[in-house]
Amino acid sequence: EDKVVQSPLSLVVHEGDTVTLNCSYEVTNFRSLLWYKQEKKAPTFLFMLTSSGIEKKSGRLSSILDKKELFSILNITATQTGDSAVYLCAGGDDKIIFGKGTRLHILP
Amino acid sequence: DGGITQSPKYLFRKEGQNVTLSCEQNLNHDAMYWYRQDPGQGLRLIYYSQIVNDFQKGDIAEGYSVSREKKESFPLTVTSAQKNPTAFYLCASSIAQMGGYTFGSGTRLTVV
Numbered sequence: 013e014d015k016v017v018q019s020p021l022s023l024v025v026h027e028g029d030t031v032t033l034n035c036s037y038e039v040t041n042f043r044s045l046l047w048y049k050q051e052k053k054a055p056t057f058l059f060m061l062t063s064s065g066i067e068k069k070s071g072r073l074s075s076i077l078d079k080k081e082l083f084s085i086l087n088i089t090a091t092q093t094g095d096s097a098v099y100l101c102a103g104g105d106d107k108i109i110f111g112k113g114t115r116l117h118i119l120p
Numbered sequence: 121d122g123g124i125t126q127s128p129k130y131l132f133r134k135e136g137q138n139v140t141l142s143c144e145q146n147l148n149h150d151a152m153y154w155y156r157q158d159p160g161q162g163l164r165l166i167y168y169s170q171i172v173n174d175f176q177k178g179d180i181a182e183g184y185s186v187s188r189e190k191k192e193s194f195p196l197t198v199t200s201a202q203k204n205p206t207a208f209y210l211c212a213s214s215i216a217q218m219g220g221y222t223f224g225s226g227t228r229l230t231v232v
Binding site: 018032046049053054056057084100102107108109110111113 | 145153155161162163164165168176178179181210221223224225226
């Protein structure tokens with residue numbers, strides 16, 4: 013059965029801390045791994061990863077994929093209260109499976 | 121501006137009634153998807169469609185039906201057979217096989 017597992021499920025840190033969110037996947041037809049940020053309603057796109065070992069960066073956020081270990085991480089440095097959200101990881105090809113998400117709360 | 125429009129944002133339904141959720145996109149995307157989100161469950165795939173007049177069941181298709189008569193539209197019907205329909209429903213689209221979904225703003229369905 014295809015699955016995407018995220019950890020931790022919940023995380024509370026102080027503003028300025030660095031966090032690492034984990035995503036492991038077992039997906040039959042894998043083409044890409046996706047990260048999303050969901051604050052209130054619809055998730056917003058962060059990264060799409062298709063190749064191992066190539067880090068993608070956007071401001072304080074970065075992500076990398078390890079296709080051998082079937083794993084991805086999302087790093088957020090110098091966290092801010094606006095980073096508080098649920099972060100979703102998803103993997104697959106035509107059919108994409110989502111993890112349950114990591115709920116991140118940044119304390120001021 | 122291109123995007124996905126879901127309507128209505130909030131919907132109340134009596135038990136035993138069918139209800140249809142609308143999803144329209146003007147992104148010229150080939151693929152469209154319906155997800156259901158429950159607290160602590162993440163997103164679960166209900167149905168998806170890669171091309172017009174074709175769709176496949178996702179992981180939790182029982183009690184739901186869809187149609188894809190036009191590229192722009194992918195309506196979801198929640199039937200009375202769905203035992204626990206109260207949830208947040210998200211529609212998404214993508215250029216087929218490219219990932220990078222675009223999501224609608226969602227419909228919150230409550231059965232009363």
